[in-house]
Amino acid sequence: KAGVTQTPRYLIKTRGQQVTLSCSPISGHRSVSWYQQTPGQGLQFLFEYFSETQRNKGNFPGRFSGRQFSNSRSEMNVSTLELGDSALYLCASSLRLKGAQNTEAFFGQGTRLTVV
Amino acid sequence: LAKTTQPISMDSYEGQEVNITCSHNNIATNDYITWYQQFPSQGPRFIIQGYKTKVTNEVASLFIPADRKSSTLSLPRVSLSDTAVYYCLVTGMNNAGNMLTFGGGTRLMVKP
Numbered sequence: 001k002a003g004v005t006q007t008p009r010y011l012i013k014t015r016g017q018q019v020t021l022s023c024s025p026i027s028g029h030r031s032v033s034w035y036q037q038t039p040g041q042g043l044q045f046l047f048e049y050f051s052e053t054q055r056n057k058g059n060f061p062g063r064f065s066g067r068q069f070s071n072s073r074s075e076m077n078v079s080t081l082e083l084g085d086s087a088l089y090l091c092a093s094s095l096r097l098k099g100a101q102n103t104e105a106f107f108g109q110g111t112r113l114t115v116v
Numbered sequence: 117l118a119k120t121t122q123p124i125s126m127d128s129y130e131g132q133e134v135n136i137t138c139s140h141n142n143i144a145t146n147d148y149i150t151w152y153q154q155f156p157s158q159g160p161r162f163i164i165q166g167y168k169t170k171v172t173n174e175v176a177s178l179f180i181p182a183d184r185k186s187s188t189l190s191l192p193r194v195s196l197s198d199t200a201v202y203y204c205l206v207t208g209m210n211n212a213g214n215m216l217t218f219g220g221g222t223r224l225m226v227k228p
Binding site: 004013031033040043044045048050055056058088090091092094104105106107108109110112 | 150159160161162203215216221
């Protein structure tokens with residue numbers, strides 16, 4: 001079965017612009033989480049969507065937003081880009097079974113965003 | 117969730133067994149210990165997960181002592197392709213496959 005697909009793989013944007021990243025989860029997975037990875041801060045949780053609703057949010061400014069569609073595909077948007085937003089943005093999908101502690105996350109290859 | 121502490125880096129040689137220890141002193145009763153592997157410019161990949169004692173799969177073994185305050189990931193006979201960053205996570209009922217908290221990880225370098 002197909003894995004988690006993120007598009008685009010690479011992106012170069014200018015400060016002040018906005019960007020939208022896309023994530024298609026594994027078929028049947030309804031939970032999609034987004035992460036930002038930078039050399040300085042490591043892997044940080046951005047937010048999670050489940051059944052088209054944001055369920056959890058990390059400690060990021062409001063410029064970072066997302067949404068999930070009825071087919072579980074998710075998009076992440078960053079507005080008014082700053083140089084510090086340059087990072088690898090990772091999407092992960094999981095089954096998120098209620099009360100189950102032992103499900104795993106499946107990550108995509110990521111989108112490498114460079115802000116110049 | 118419990119904070120995890122693991123060595124920043126480790127070196128090994130091909131064919132050796134590598135053991136990476138992680139401490140999680142404040143692990144809760146219902147928490148699991150989960151390990152992920154990440155290669156450069158790729159997303160992390162699930163390796164193994166356990167609750168207590170020993171878990172083994174085709175890739176690794178995970179040893180968890182009775183007090184569960186630490187765990188050891190064991191990679192048998194490593195090869196150059198095992199060079200990666202290994203993350204130890206504590207996962208609970210509300211964040212089993214989502215909202216994961218990653219620490220700094222252990223950067224494993226396998227030399228020929």
